[in-house]
Amino acid sequence: MRSQLAIAVVFGLAVACESATVSHTSTPVDAPDLSLQGVAFARLSEGRVVARGTAEHLDYRRAGGRLVATAGAASMEPQPGTTLASFGTLHVTAPHADGEIANRRGTAWGGVDLDTGRGDRGSTEAVEYDGVVLRSEKKVIAHGPGYRVEGNGLIAQADGSSVRLTNRVTGQMQMEAQR
Amino acid sequence: MIALLLAATTASLPPGPVDFKAQDMRIEPKGHRVYLDGDVHLVRADLTVTGDHALAEYRQQQEPARKRKAQARLGGEAVDKFTVDGRVHMQRGTRTADGDRGVLDVPGQTLVLTGTPDAPPVVRDGSETLSGDRILLRLDNDDMDVQRPKLVLKRSLPSETQKAPTTPVKVEAARLKVFKEKQLAEFRDDVVVRRGDAVVKSPRMDARYDKDGQLTKLEMRGGVDMKQGDRRATGQNADYDAVSKVLVLTGDPRLYDRGDVLAGDKIDMALDSKEVRVEKAKGRLHPEQHKEETASPATGGARRAEHANDETGGRP
Numbered sequence: 314m315r316s317q318l319a320i321a322v323v324f325g326l327a328v329a330c331e332s333a334t335v336s337h338t339s340t341p342v343d344a345p346d347l348s349l350q351g352v353a354f355a356r357l358s359e360g361r362v363v364a365r366g367t368a369e370h371l372d373y374r375r376a377g378g379r380l381v382a383t384a385g386a387a388s389m390e391p392q393p394g395t396t397l398a399s400f401g402t403l404h405v406t407a408p409h410a411d412g413e414i415a416n417r418r419g420t421a422w423g424g425v426d427l428d429t430g431r432g433d434r435g436s437t438e439a440v441e442y443d444g445v446v447l448r449s450e451k452k453v454i455a456h457g458p459g460y461r462v463e464g465n466g467l468i469a470q471a472d473g474s475s476v477r478l479t480n481r482v483t484g485q486m487q488m489e490a491q492r
Numbered sequence: 493m494i495a496l497l498l499a500a501t502t503a504s505l506p507p508g509p510v511d512f513k514a515q516d517m518r519i520e521p522k523g524h525r526v527y528l529d530g531d532v533h534l535v536r537a538d539l540t541v542t543g544d545h546a547l548a549e550y551r552q553q554q555e556p557a558r559k560r561k562a563q564a565r566l567g568g569e570a571v572d573k574f575t576v577d578g579r580v581h582m583q584r585g586t587r588t589a590d591g592d593r594g595v596l597d598v599p600g601q602t603l604v605l606t607g608t609p610d611a612p613p614v615v616r617d618g619s620e621t622l623s624g625d626r627i628l629l630r631l632d633n634d635d636m637d638v639q640r641p642k643l644v645l646k647r648s649l650p651s652e653t654q655k656a657p658t659t660p661v662k663v664e665a666a667r668l669k670v671f672k673e674k675q676l677a678e679f680r681d682d683v684v685v686r687r688g689d690a691v692v693k694s695p696r697m698d699a700r701y702d703k704d705g706q707l708t709k710l711e712m713r714g715g716v717d718m719k720q721g722d723r724r725a726t727g728q729n730a731d732y733d734a735v736s737k738v739l740v741l742t743g744d745p746r747l748y749d750r751g752d753v754l755a756g757d758k759i760d761m762a763l764d765s766k767e768v769r770v771e772k773a774k775g776r777l778h779p780e781q782h783k784e785e786t787a788s789p790a791t792g793g794a795r796r797a798e799h800a801n802d803e804t805g806g807r808p
Contacts, residue, residue, distance in 0.1 A: 476519040481513075481514075482517040486548060487508075487509050489598045
């Protein structure tokens with residue numbers, strides 16, 4: 314989920330910057346085609362803001378549509394009626410993120426955090442996104458109303474339909490009250 | 493087994509979260525389910541349930557959408573039911589239970605254990621064992637409901653008059669309900685009680701216990717048929733005193749013993765000494781068939797008819 318949102322940040326930035334005019338000056342071979350500081354973006358869908366975010370720094374390389382961002386943060390409003398909608402607004406932050414727009418792939422690392430409008434909080438060191446599934450092979454900690462869980466890996470469908478914590482999981486689940 | 497269950501002082505399962513451990517955890521928010529796989533441990537207060545897999549099902553909310561957010565928990569709800577599969581083991585205090593599947597109904601405060609024909613569910617307390625096709629354990633009051641129970645009733649201490657080891661009383665029935673508060677175990681349908689060479693059959697039987705959870709009495713009702721060696725006794729009712737080891741038949745009781753037929757108001761049978769006492773006896777005796785008993789009375793088989801109305805050749 315968090316990496317999905319990180320990717321959303323990246324995509325949003327890409328969309329925001331793709332049409333910008335860039336002057337041709339002397340740069341290193343691996344220099345980005347576009348480098349921005351203090352970026353803010355908003356993504357609109359059918360006249361509605363569905364995502365917004367910020368990044369301290371963003372580099373964009375046109376070849377491969379590759380984006381690299383630092384200190385990224387994004388908020389998303391899941392579409393009503395979807396599984397994600399029950400979580401409310403999703404907030405994701407990551408110190409580092411990169412992604413390829415064309416391949417819909419991305420990674421976020423350095424401590425990826427997720428908050429939801431419902432009161433969930435989760436964090437892990439790094440996540441990868443392949444367009445469908447989010448993965449992490451690092452320690453994952455999450456807690457929220459009625460639960461707390463720790464695992465050492467994550468495999469989650471980006472649409473929220475299934476979230477799997479792996480490699481020794483511990484936690485607590487709230488139980489229903491006695492009749 | 494029942495004795496110890498009745499003596500146990502387990503409190504109801506307190507409200508609060510359940511601690512869990514597993515290899516993997518899969519959450520399906522839309523299905524209101526969480527799957528735990530691999531070496532699953534569920535712990536709440538003094539209750540521990542382990543198994544290979546577990547499914548946690550969440551309460552399906554029916555409140556209006558407005559209220560839903562305020563009451564949201566994991567998946568929007570709290571866990572309603574755990575289903576644990578594969579090498580299920582339960583521990584609570586000194587009591588343990590094993591089965592192939594365990595269903596923990598959280599609001600209902602019950603744990604239902606089932607097994608396979610080869611490995612039925614089992615409840616143990618110390619060295620005593622209770623098995624059956626299906627065992628329902630109430631977690632709030634320690635009552636139990638067992639289908640096709642098989643168990644051994646014991647007094648944990650021998651009686652004062654009998655220092656020898658006690659002969660276990662084995663019971664089978666279609667149904668067993670244990671009520672801790674009443675210190676009562678109700679066996680229903682096809683009750684079969686075995687103690688040594690004695691076999692007693694009855695449609696229903698109540699086992700009563702003292703405050704220490706010691707078996708005191710078995711009450712059989714609805715037609716009783718007892719066999720011990722060559723002897724057979726019938727009556728409408730029978731009471732077995734667990735301390736004196738005497739079975740008392742009432743309700744048109746009759747005793748059949750190698751051609752002898754005795755009837756009376758009441759027949760007392762000591763299962764250890766095999767001594768029989770018949771009140772207001774009448775019947776037909778064939779002493780010649782009991783020569784061995786007369787020659788060596790110490791071996792048992794003595795009969796004593798009080799106020800006997802020996803109508804030799806007559807009918808009871």
